[in-house]
Amino acid sequence: MSAVTTPARQASGGVNVKIINRIVIYGLLALFALFYLMPLFVMLVTSFKTMDEIQNGNMLALPKAPTFDPWLKAWGETCVGLTCAGIKGYFWNSIKMVVPAVLISTMLGALNGYVLTKWRFRGATLVFGLMLFACFIPFQSVLLPMATILGSLGRFGVTLQNSVGTSFGLGNPTVNLVFVHVVYGIGFTTLFFRNYYEAFPTELVKAAQVDGASFFQIFRRIMLPNSMPIFVVTVIYQFTNIWNDFLFASAYAGTGDAMPMTVALNNVVNTSTGVVEYNVNMAAAMIAALPTLLVYVLAGRYFVRGLMAGAVKG
Amino acid sequence: MAFLEIDGLRKRFGQVEILKGIDVELEKGGFLVLVGPSGCGKSTLLNTIAGLETITSGEIRVDGRAINDLHPSKRDIAMVFQSYALYPNMTVAGNISFGMEMRGVPAAERQKAIDKVAKVLQIGHLLQRKPSQLSGGQRQRVAMGRALVRDPKLFLFDEPLSNLDAKLRVDMRIEIKRLHATTGTTIVYVTHDQIEAMTLATKIAVMRDGEVQQFGTPAEIYNNPTNLFVADFMGSPAMNLIPATIGTNGNALSVVLQREAREPINLPMANAPAGLSAFQGKPIIFGVRPEALTDPEGAERNASNIATADCHIEVVEPAGSDTFAVTNLGGKGVVARLRADANIQPGTSTPLAFNLTKAVFFDPATENRIR
Numbered sequence: 210m211s212a213v214t215t216p217a218r219q220a221s222g223g224v225n226v227k228i229i230n231r232i233v234i235y236g237l238l239a240l241f242a243l244f245y246l247m248p249l250f251v252m253l254v255t256s257f258k259t260m261d262e263i264q265n266g267n268m269l270a271l272p273k274a275p276t277f278d279p280w281l282k283a284w285g286e287t288c289v290g291l292t293c294a295g296i297k298g299y300f301w302n303s304i305k306m307v308v309p310a311v312l313i314s315t316m317l318g319a320l321n322g323y324v325l326t327k328w329r330f331r332g333a334t335l336v337f338g339l340m341l342f343a344c345f346i347p348f349q350s351v352l353l354p355m356a357t358i359l360g361s362l363g364r365f366g367v368t369l370q371n372s373v374g375t376s377f378g379l380g381n382p383t384v385n386l387v388f389v390h391v392v393y394g395i396g397f398t399t400l401f402f403r404n405y406y407e408a409f410p411t412e413l414v415k416a417a418q419v420d421g422a423s424f425f426q427i428f429r430r431i432m433l434p435n436s437m438p439i440f441v442v443t444v445i446y447q448f449t450n451i452w453n454d455f456l457f458a459s460a461y462a463g464t465g466d467a468m469p470m471t472v473a474l475n476n477v478v479n480t481s482t483g484v485v486e487y488n489v490n491m492a493a494a495m496i497a498a499l500p501t502l503l504v505y506v507l508a509g510r511y512f513v514r515g516l517m518a519g520a521v522k523g
Numbered sequence: 524m525a526f527l528e529i530d531g532l533r534k535r536f537g538q539v540e541i542l543k544g545i546d547v548e549l550e551k552g553g554f555l556v557l558v559g560p561s562g563c564g565k566s567t568l569l570n571t572i573a574g575l576e577t578i579t580s581g582e583i584r585v586d587g588r589a590i591n592d593l594h595p596s597k598r599d600i601a602m603v604f605q606s607y608a609l610y611p612n613m614t615v616a617g618n619i620s621f622g623m624e625m626r627g628v629p630a631a632e633r634q635k636a637i638d639k640v641a642k643v644l645q646i647g648h649l650l651q652r653k654p655s656q657l658s659g660g661q662r663q664r665v666a667m668g669r670a671l672v673r674d675p676k677l678f679l680f681d682e683p684l685s686n687l688d689a690k691l692r693v694d695m696r697i698e699i700k701r702l703h704a705t706t707g708t709t710i711v712y713v714t715h716d717q718i719e720a721m722t723l724a725t726k727i728a729v730m731r732d733g734e735v736q737q738f739g740t741p742a743e744i745y746n747n748p749t750n751l752f753v754a755d756f757m758g759s760p761a762m763n764l765i766p767a768t769i770g771t772n773g774n775a776l777s778v779v780l781q782r783e784a785r786e787p788i789n790l791p792m793a794n795a796p797a798g799l800s801a802f803q804g805k806p807i808i809f810g811v812r813p814e815a816l817t818d819p820e821g822a823e824r825n826a827s828n829i830a831t832a833d834c835h836i837e838v839v840e841p842a843g844s845d846t847f848a849v850t851n852l853g854g855k856g857v858v859a860r861l862r863a864d865a866n867i868q869p870g871t872s873t874p875l876a877f878n879l880t881k882a883v884f885f886d887p888a889t890e891n892r893i894r
Binding site: 417426435 | 570573574575594595596600601602604605606608610611612621622625626669
């Protein structure tokens with residue numbers, strides 16, 4: 210008798226346990242999602258409310274009369290420190306800094322990865338190990354040495370300006386930040402590309418050599434076109450990091466016209482003339498966060514696997 | 524003067540010597556197969572010819588010109604890789620013409636060359652596809668097209684068929700042979716498959732541990748192996764290598780084979796190799812190919828030296844075209860190749876004919892051939 214009933218009971222018990230497990234898992238996930246989405250929700254609804262509604266209403270309530278004014282004000286009118294021309298200038302400052310920094314560091318990383326895997330030289334592993342070390346250096350420890358170097362470069366720029374007539378951008382805070390972020394980013398980008406190219410079929414490089422392609426021709430025609438997935442990963446990573454950086458930005462471009470978005474946002478929030486305009490602050494913060502979101506949405510589409518299919522074997 | 528000459532080629536990686544003085548030469552229009560087990564240095568040798576690996580010492584000459592210090596693209600060679608190494612981001616046409624593009628050949632000329640090669644290999648309908656959209660055999664064809672389009676002095680093939688399934692491999696093997704016959708190109712071909720080596724080559728170099736064990740025509744390699752390794756490596760099913768001793772039978776020398784629970788077989792030798800007399804009473808390795816060990820009716824009629832002996836058959840394997848029978852001699856399983864309709868039962872004793880004209884003998888100490 211038991212031989213007949215036991216499996217059935219076990220089976221039904223198994224189904225129940227499974228359902229309970231699902232409920233617990235999804236319940237927890239929903240809870241965490243809520244926890245993480247709550248600040249974003251508050252920011253969003255606050256940025257569309259009027260000051261009256263913020264002062265008198267519920268923080269979580271939806272705006273009764275949604276308005277774009279806080280966004281427009283944050284973009285074009287709000288005060289950053291003493292100048293009241295909005296954050297738009299600083300937004301472009303960040304773009305001007307981030308785009309070259311991301312592209313240069315990614316290209317250098319790709320080149321490094323290519324050399325370290327396909328043109329191995331004596332001590333290649335050691336060089337890679339040392340570059341990897343750059344990933345573990347804390348930001349704070351390079352602040353002062355980097356300031357010294359940037360100062361020297363700036364003075365060199367002045368000398369050039371006086372003798373040749375152009376400083377080649379040396380001493381310009383935006384150029385300085387690009388330099389800092391490229392140097393700091395090379396460790397990561399090299400790591401990404403080296404690991405990707407390690408699995409890249411070396412026979413393709415050999416075939417291209419037999420075909421007469423030069424070092425850079427192989428890089429440009431064979432390696433780069435087949436690096437889309439890691440290229441996208443690296444760009445997302447570097448863009449997010451550099452755009453969000455506050456420490457280097459405040460240390461080397463903390464004042465003046467070249468100030469990047471992150472520092473400007475800080476100054477918007479810290480500017481205290483009259484009432485604190487929460488809705489404007491929230492809108493400014495949202496604007497500051499948008500590019501990284503946009504990069505994820507746009508680049509993520511290309512982040513697909515299987516681009517190497519068909520290169521080798523069947 | 525041969526077309527391809529390799530003289531005393533050595534290659535060292537740190538302390539390890541990969542190639543230990545290779546001497547090989549090939550006539551124009553020849554087909555050289557480098558064959559050997561994994562790690563014997565055959566692919567390294569091919570890569571040194573291609574210029575993808577440097578050499579430590581020695582010289583490689585093609586058509587009288589030393590090429591060992593030239594860049595791969597300047598050696599006038601083309602290479603087909605084991606993995607095909609098609610550029611995944613380019614179309615078939617792009618793959619085939621990449622080399623010409625790098626050499627600055629005008630677009631119109633490139634197109635003409637692509638069309639010509641596509642016609643030869645029948646890949647015209649695939650030209651606009653990417654490698655990922657091709658089957659294994661089609662990729663193989665494109666890889667060959669990329670080599671053919673260069674019209675080089677020397678073709679290098681690095682195990683081109685090892686990624687294909689068994690049937691396609693046979694088809695492509697025939698295709699390569701046909702291609703060689705029609706174009707008359709000079710080819711160096713690396714494989715670990717001794718059947719490919721036998722069927723394709725005009726010259727075979729059997730390699731082991733960075734040394735050429737034997738260099739010769741397929742027939743020489745098959746019928747006159749210089750040592751135990753070559754004898755064992757070439758041929759399928761492999762040559763039977765039976766521990767035996769040399770005795771006498773009247774005036775003639777004889778081969779004595781031990782059997783389980785029966786008196787030894789004593790095979791009289793009519794024309795033993797001269798070196799064998801020194802081994803009287805001593806152990807040797809007796810080598811006989813399965814086709815030289817057969818049923819008496821199936822034995823070669825005009826062979827001068829055939830000896831027949833009763834053997835206990837342990838296993839019978841009908842293979843359709845032939846029947847293989849396994850017996851036990853000298854403590855080893857020995858394969859005999861009989862006619863397909865030979866009447867033979869496992870567990871019985873049957874007379875087998877040893878074709879001693881085709882038999883070879885090896886010194887067990889040096890593993891070299893006794894001649």
